[in-house]
Each structure stands twice: as C-alpha cells, then as structure tokens.
Amino acid sequence: MLRRTFVRTGCLTAGAVLAGSLWQGVAGAVAPSFEGPYGPLGEPDANGVALPEGFTSRIVARTGRRIGGLLWHPAPDGGACFPDGDGWIYVSNSEIPLLGGASAIRFGPDGAVVGAYRILSGTNLNCAGGRTPWNSWLSCEEVFRGRVFECDPYGSRAAMPRLAMGRFKHEAAACDPERRVVYLTEDEPDGCFYRFRPVYWGDLTSGTLEVLCASDSGTVTWRRVPDPGALLKATRDQVAGATRFSGGEGCHYADGVCFFTTKGDNRVWAYDTENEHLGVVYDADAPLNGVDNITGTPSGDLYVAEDGGDMEINLITPERVVTPVLRIAGHARSEITGPAFSPDGDRLYFSSQRGARGDAAGTDGVTYEVTGPFRR
Template sequence: MSEVNRRSLLRGAAAAAGGVVLGGPFLGFVSRERAGAVGRRPAPRPALGPVPDLRDGQVRLHLPAGFRYRSFHDTEFPVVLDDGTRLPGRHDGMGAFRGPGGTVRLVRNHEVNNPGPAFGDASLAYDPMAQGGTTTVEVTRFGEVRGAWTSLNGTMMNCSGGRMPWGSWVSCEETVNGPDVGPDFTGTSNVPLTQPHGFIFEVPVDRPADRRPITAAGRFAHESVAFDPVGGHLYLTEDNFGYPSGFYRYTPPRHPMRCGRLADGGRLQMLAVRGRPNLDLAAAQRRHATYRVQWVDIDDAAPRFPYTPGEVAPTSNDEALTYVARQGWAHGAAYFSRLEGSAYDDGIVYFTATQGGGPAEASTGPIADGYGNGHGQIWAYDCRAQVLRLVYESPGPDVLDFPDNVTTSPRGTIVVCEDNVDDNYVRGLTARGELFDIALNRLVGSTGADRSNDEFAGSTFSPDGHTLFVNIQASRGMTFAIWGDWRGIGV
C-alpha cells in the first residue's frame, strides 16, 4: 500500500482480544513491530557528509548527498531587526506560514529566562522585565532574509509551541516564574517581574499579537501545542524536568476555526489511562503498548499565589511547578517523562517523552537529573478513538537520544530533533517504523569552540514542503533552511 493511501485510511479503534486495533499511520508502526524492528536502526540509508553553508562556505551541517542549506540570523554576532530590536538568541520552537510573494514567514521562539529588560518595544511587552518572546522573519525558500521584526515580547522561557491552521503561532512559556513564586533552578530572584508566567500566547502571522495570555489553558511548564481542527481541542505538553509531566487538552469556549482566534475561558483537562490510575508511562513499555484514555478536569488552571511586592514569595518554585499537575494526579492522571515536541497529522497527535523508556523512578520527585531514566519515547494519540499508543522507544543513546521538537513531513514522516550532550541529529521516523538520519550538527564557533552538542529545535517545513527550517538552540542561536530530494530519502 502506498504511503498516501495508508495515511488516508479512516482513524478508528475497535475492541480486540488482548488490545486495540488501530488504523492510519499506526498500521505501519504495528507492521514493523511484528517484524521486530521498532527500537532498532533499520538498514543503512545514504550516509551524511559535510556540506558547505551557502551563506559563507563554512561546514556547519552534515547532510545526505545532493542537499543544500543556508544559515541566517546567527546571533554569535549582533543581528538587528527591521524594528531596531537586537535579535535575542536561544532560538527554539518555530512555525512556518505562507508569506507574500512566495516567501515564508517563520514565527520563532526565544527561550530566554531570568528577569531583565524586555527586547523590542517595552511599552507593548506583557511583562517589561521578562526577556523572552518571539520574532517573525520573512525568508525565501532558500533562507534569504527579506525582513524580520518582534512579534511577542515580555514573556519568559518561550520553548516550543504550535502552528495553528487559522494563521497563528501559539508560543509556550516553559516556566511558572512570577513575582508570586520563589526562585527557579537558576537561583535568580523573581522579585523584579511584574506578571505571573507559565502561560501560552497567540501570535498571529499577519497582525500584531495582543500580548494577553490564554490563562485558562493552564499555568505550568508548557512546552508545545498541537491543534485538532475537527474536535477543536488544543493538546499541550508539559516539560516538568524534576517531576512527572502531564499531557493536557484545552477546549476553548469557541471553535478557533470558526472565530479565527484562540479564546480564553475554556476548560483544561489532563490525560489518564482508563482503569489504571496514575499509570507510569515514563517507564519502559511493552511492545504494542496501547491504552484507552479519559480526560480529568483541572479546576484551578491559572493559580496566583500570595506574596508581598518587593519581597521573595513564600511559594516555592517546585510547589508552583506541580500545582496544576497535582490536581490531575489526584484524579488518576498518567505520569510521563518530560513531554516536549508535538505535532498534529490527520487525526493523530504525535509527541515526545524526552527521557522516557527506562526503569521506573522510585519517587515522583524532585529528581535531580530529570524524571525518567530512558533515552526517549514517541507517543501517538488518536483524537477520535481516544487511544494512546507508543510508536517508538529508544533502545539506547546510539540510536535515538533525548528526542525533543517534532514535526511531520508532507508524506507523514516524523522529523525529530535531538537534545543531548553528544552529537545531535535531526532524524526521521517513517510510518513503517524506520529511524534514519537527516542532519548532523557540526558547528564550530567563531573562536574555534566545538558546538556539535548544541541542540536542534524548531523543525518545520515550508507550506509547499520544499524547505525544512530548523534552529540551533543555544545562547548563540541560528536558523537553517535545508532543501533537497526529500522523497528520495524517505522524508
């Protein structure tokens, strides 16, 4: 069966002896599991090799033969945007949209933590003492910059987010910092902040963002979002490093596809496995692991904690980080390990559990090296059938190590960015369960420092599928435009 035909099958589930029968892209993963291939690298594909950057001829990436790329917005050197803003680093999650005249508009997160003056126009900032946000850049399919500007400022730790089909990017704050919360893992005081953080923000592509958070979608360590245009739900991941993380859904009061925006005031819920309260899904899973799920309500989604202005708040950061999740756990919500990237594709939400797949943790935290002892899992949630399935679990760091941001190609391949302390790859996972290499970081800094362990983030295809845009997430970030014969390498 062709890839297009496989992906066009109706999603569904039916009770079956010993499990659940699934359709759509799950079929390919199941067939590979039966062949014993899931969790192992398949037969070798074309090897990656050094390719010079079209910006200046330096080799920054290894790619398949015939592929080309151009980097831009390299903040190892000052970059000034059209509105006079100095571009911040920490390029992270990113979404691609159609721009005027055949260009692509990229809305890009900047995951900057700690209090400090907002970049851009401080009068527009959500919090003038928060340094994160998003920038929008207009580029050709070949990474040639045509313009760039500030599109959201005064937020914190803008990690990932999600592309919305009505023409917006939703940016996520991976923090609960605020003047009402004690210092986070950096030990830095939150007293200078003027607003609570830990929310999601809508950033329209063709008009300014209003800088108002969607508070009903929760105050927690948000990582990414994926929108189901049929059900109208926004699915949200949580990267709560030292504690179990949750998989959430937010149902806005009005369907965004009808009103053209994301409204506040909806309902937040957390995933639980039916009949198995507080199931630890961060632990290594059996083959064909499949679960029917239910959703439990979060009653107090956007807490504010008591504090005296100008003084350190009595509520600890750990207490604030787990406040929302603890409500879900009390109703049996499942435990995951560090949920990060997510992507919606034809009725399925794929999402990564960065440290999932190892031996179970002895407690629910705090865990100094992160909750989860594995090298990563990729999960798939069928929005119609309300069924969760593990589609990949890494057997070790030499195969897949700490999957982070994800996107899907026009042909249904999952594109995964790695975030580890060794070589970082962009990898592909096909609907047949085949894992293969797409790109390898071979960055060297201007001073000669080895930057090959800088993580990839923000993978997103141009609307026509020609170009894969991806970031290097580091204090000195940059963005790549990569193109070539995607079909020829199975992407």
C-alpha cells in the same frame, strides 16, 4: 476513513497508526536503520551540517547579528512556518529569562530574507509552542505558572496571553481541527498531557482544560482540571489518576494522531484520537537520543530533533525506519530546536540553540535552512 491496527508494546496498546500508505503500525523499540529514503549522511559542509546527497544548507540568522533590520534573539527555540503571499514566514521563540518572546523572519518567493521583526516581547523562557489552523503562533513559557501567548506571525496584532489554557510549565502545543482541541505538553519530571477545548474554535480566550488519564491497556479518558490558574495546587496534581510523563517536550498532530516526546525516557508517544488509545512510536537509545521538538510532513514522516545526543534530526517513517537526516558538527553542548517546513515542503528550518560555544545564555545561537528533495 482511517484504518487502525494495534500492536502490543510494553504495558500499552499502541493505537497510533495511520491508514493505507502512511503508518501501518507502531512498536515500542523501533530497530535503527541507515537505509532511509535519503541515503547516508555525507561529511559536514561549510556550515558544519552533514546532509544526504542532494541537500544543501545555509545559515539564515545568528544571535546578536542583524537580519532584516532585526537583532536576532538569543537561545532560539520552538518555531513554525506560515504562508505569506508568494513567500513565507518563519517564527522562532527565545528561551531566555524575562526577555524571551519571539521573532519572525519574512522570506520572498526565492527564499531571500525581506524583513524581520518581533512578535512577542517581555516574556519568560519561551520554549516551544505550536501553529494554529487560523495562522497564529502559540508561544509557551517553560516556567512555573507559565503562560501560553497567542501571537500574530505577520506582526499586525499584539500578542495576548491565553490564561484559560492553564498556568504550568508549558512546552509545546498542537491543534486538532477535527475535534477542535489544542493538545499541550508539560516539561516536568512528573508532568501531564493536556487538551484545551475552547468554547469557540478559533477563539482561545475561554474553554475547558482537561488532563489525559490512561489505563494500563492504553485506553484514554479525559478529565477536567478544576482550577487551571490555581496558585497553590499545580494543574498536574488536581486530578486523581492523571497519567504522568517524564518531561514532556515536542508535540505534533496529523491525521487523527497526536505525537509527543518525553525526554526523561527518550520516547515518542502517539495518541490515537479516534480510538482514544495511547501508544509508543519510539522507545530506544539509538539512533535517536535526546528527543525534543517534533514536526512532520503530509507523507507521514516524523522529524524529531535531539537535545544533545549526536545533534541530529532523525526521521521516523511510516515503515518504522529511524535514521538521521542531518547532523550539526562541533555543537556538542547545544540542542536542535524549532524544526519546521516551508509551506511548499522544500525547506526545513531549525536552530542550534547554543551554537558551537554552548553557553547557557544562548548567545551563540544559529538558525539554519536546509533545502532538498524532502518527501511530501
């Protein structure tokens, strides 16, 4: 049974803590620390990536260049890894208009690239998304009346829109197998936080879309969105009392807690699903600035990518240490996207969406792999 403690943070009660050796509490403004579990960052390596001692990087793919027989897409964004026999697959979205979609890279057991292919085409500004427990990829359109597409990372089945999950400016998704719901963020200055309850777990074609409503004390209730596909009234405006968030970004579920980020106020939030409380894990300007995509490990560590900032991925530990684990040099006009660990936890994948040139079209995107002794 998970144990929860509650710490006052601003006007919210922070109920998002994990048990025992994991999260012991949360706080509004976490003090920065450079005494993290991996030590300080060294000088940038040959790939321009600054890493702690014992970690190495390689460039896996570049926009406009061939990898595994595929021309790698522009503006690589949200991503996830999937098991594939004795190897694995990394899926990446493309955040460009009209031709966005998503691609997949297949790796062998030694990490060598053995193939690449498209799993979604002809969609619009595919930003983040999320992996499902049944090993499909939810690719989210970050546009007005955007859709969620369920994709097959193995390339065998056609991608399908899941319209019951709502038509809004989708950002990320995270599955909660215990409550059998999918949490969804909305990238609007006054966006909401949603959950989708499918009629049958594992089938996202039909279900109920609900919006989070939180009291000043952080107590959460969920209310049904009357018309998830409405043309005239946005989903975020259909329920009185829906809680507003300043630009929803990444979303990650682990052990009864759903973490999500909001770029407008540079916060990492935590929704305690068991006690139905909303709290804040991180609320500061440094060392983490420009919160965006988020992932985690079984050890309870969170990895938060920066949109701009210092072009870092920062670690937030259960002990509330916040420290950079990598930095990309010379990409000041880009953002870090798509952090995801290989199934064995030894490799971290991510992209610099616009690369060193920083052009808006993302024609200089770079996808990386970092290998090292990550805590599991």
